[in-house]
Amino acid sequence: MLPQKQRQRLRIIHLGWLAMVVAVACSILVSREREALSFAWLGLAALPGLAGYLLLGPDRLLNQFAPSFLVITWTVFAAFALALSGAAMSPLAVLFVIAPLVALNLDNSNMAAEASIFGAGAYFVAILLSEIGILPMGEAVPGFSNVARLLAFAALVTCALLVWYLARGREQSAADTDLFPLAEVSHPAKATIPVPADSGVLLLDVTPDGMIRGADGDRLGLPAIGAGTLLRDVLDASTPPARLLGVTAMAGEAALANGRRIAFCATPYDGGTHLALIDRQKQDPAQEAKVPSVDAEARARDAVRQRTAFFASLGHDLKTPLNAIIGYADMMRHGVRGPLPEAYQDYPAIIHDSGQELLLMVEDMLDLARADADRYRLEPEPVDLSASANSVIRQLENQAERAGVKLRLKADEEVWAQADARAVRQIWQNLVSNAIKYSDSGSAVVLDAETSGNAVILSVADKGAGMSEDDVRLALEPFAQGGNARGVKGTGLGLAVVKRFAELHGGQIDIRSTLGKGTRVSVTLPRAHDADIEPMDDAAQ
Structure with missing residues (x-):
């Protein structure tokens, strides 16, 4: 912090x-x-x-x-x-x-x-x-x-x-440093009286980057821990250091690298975080009563959600200037105020397409923040997946053309889902945009939609670089990218947002990929009821 x-x-x-x-x-x-x-x-x-x-x-x-x-x-x-x-x-x-x-x-x-x-x-x-x-x-x-x-x-x-x-x-x-030599600095994380080595309590002073400055107390069975040790080497792989290094005080439970379950209490300050790790097995009943309760952990989770919520409030501030850029570029592209000189006629299209890519990136970040903060509210209605796919194809055809990739919709009839229309469009956009980025020039990206029982399935397939099992796992985590993503621009949010939208609808995402042969990503959504579709068909007629 x-x-x-x-x-x-x-x-x-x-x-x-x-x-x-x-x-x-x-x-x-x-x-x-x-x-x-x-x-x-x-x-x-x-x-x-x-x-x-x-x-x-x-x-x-x-x-x-x-x-x-x-x-x-x-x-x-x-x-x-x-x-x-x-x-x-x-x-x-x-x-x-x-x-x-x-x-x-x-x-x-x-x-x-x-x-x-x-x-x-x-x-x-x-x-x-x-x-x-x-x-x-x-x-x-x-x-x-x-x-x-x-x-x-x-x-x-x-x-x-x-x-x-x-x-x-x-x-x-x-x-x-001159006024207060390092040897004389007293950190709140270090008690004036040394913590006994068998107390079951380990006090750490951790930098914002996750490096331990100092340690005092019971080593909790860890073979080597001290100044210079990384916090991630102390914790189990299932417990990310970021969970303990928040911007607000928090408490809860975690796991150490040696498998031992511990309670923790984290207090951030200007130069890092003071962290107390407590082994409950070594605490007597009086001491265990002082261990943070489940209610404290729930309050900590609420604090984290409140911290995440501010990202969800940035939508208007960030998207308004972007929409202005895209709108002006679109006006110039269509010659509303008169034609541009021939040498500059390609630039408005480039600005427009680049602005669309940046807008998609901003929307991904905002959607993920809203979902994490429990502020995203779906508005389910009958949505034709085929029509939505055609709209996204028209939007991304310039990007595909620059990459030398063909976009093709396999579905030749209406496929109705009971879903949030904007979320469905965002799913298509992220999947198709990813497929274009990782496809070789001259290849094709195939979009498809089909009905399966009480569900509908939309999918995007490419013949690009493909992913390993570890890459697939990383791709579904926010801000993480697989090995084949090196050198390809992106934030690592696309598939994470798709997964979150699928889960909000009660569906799921399925990724089938082979290195060097391509990837097929399928998303399952609820099927719309026939009674909801019939009024829309009558209105269209």
């Missing part, structure tokens, strides 16, 4: 970025070169600042997914900006520096290294594509040169502030 002052500093920087984007927009309004495409681009530029301002607010605790989402947002925006403003010759290449600096200010050096590698790779690819003529060397979109220069200046200011805050934080840490 980040200290309050650190969150406030980062939030001020993101607010400053938003202010500079607004200033650029105002300068365009008063100039003679008012390009509608420039405003769409500025809407995209505002997204990382908006994400940082919302995620780092003083009334919101930074959860475990927020740093990744923030760094990814900056990185994705930098990649879009580079492609739209002159590729390798763009002054906006400086944007790739912001994501690593944000990660360093979030105390995540691994994420900073990954963002740096991605930025260097994206810039190299831009140079290569410019040399072979796919991306232009100069200005990619008319009227963007002035905007690009102004945003490049804003990016330099942001980088300077991030470096200054980072250096200031390091100096403060050094000053604190």
Whole structure:
């Protein structure tokens, strides 16, 4: 968990970025070169600042997914900006520096290294594509040169502030270390009187990254534990460290790596978490009465759900600017204000399709957060799976065409499910989008829908890379990807969201995959009653 002052500093920087984007927009309004495409681009530029301002607010605790989402947002925006403003010759290449600096200010050096590698790779690819003529060397979109220069200046200011805050934080840490030497620091996790080695109680001081700073008390049968040990090596594989390192105090039960069941009590503070592990078998009745009860564990679960719920409230704030970008791009694609010059006619379609992909990613994150927080409410009605599949095919045909993949619907008749229409569309979108990403050029992705007793089954099959059993298991976990997903863009949310939607409908997901031969994903949903379908058929006639 980040200290309050650190969150406030980062939030001020993101607010400053938003202010500079607004200033650029105002300068365009008063100039003679008012390009509608420039405003769409500025809407995209505002997204990382908006994400940082919302995620780092003083009334919101930074959860475990927020740093990744923030760094990814900056990185994705930098990649879009580079492609739209002159590729390798763009002054906006400086944007790739912001994501690593944000990660360093979030105390995540691994994420900073990954963002740096991605930025260097994206810039190299831009140079290569410019040399072979796919991306232009100069200005990619008319009227963007002035905007690009102004945003490049804003990016330099942001980088300077991030470096200054980072250096200031390091100096403060050094000053604190000089004032309070490590040997004399007294952590609340370490009692003033040593905990007996046979007490059945182990006290740990754990960093936000899951590394143990110090340990005192009973080792609980663990062979080696101390400073530098990772918490994940102490716990059983079924107990993720994130469960014990929340942003609010919590208590419950867990399992150690040696199979021993223990009770835990976690208390977060600015620099990490104080963790007490208690072996109930060694406690006398008086001590066991002090072990957190089931009610305490239920309260802890409620606290976790409340922490997750704030993601579900971001829908309007994140989707509104995205819808504006997609809408303006669609207007330009259809020439509402007049045709664009021939050299730039492909760009609105690229912006539109990229915006759709980003919108799907945001919707996946929000849907998963709502489901985890028990805030997603289904609105079941008769839904024709074939018609829904055709709609998704039309939406994703440009993405499939760019990948050299054919989309084909096998079902030739209506297949009615009793389900939430938006959830069904989201299931189709995620499955088809995944299939396109992992399919080879020249192959086909087949969509199908059929009735089976009191259920209906929708499926998507491809002849792509396929998955192993371990990959299938990982793919169903949020933010996890299998081995074959390396190098393919994505958040690892698609199949997790599909699984959650299937379970909310009382159905299930089934994945049949073979490495090198392809994958077929099937989702079972309730079948609509004939009595509910007949009025709809009459209305259609």
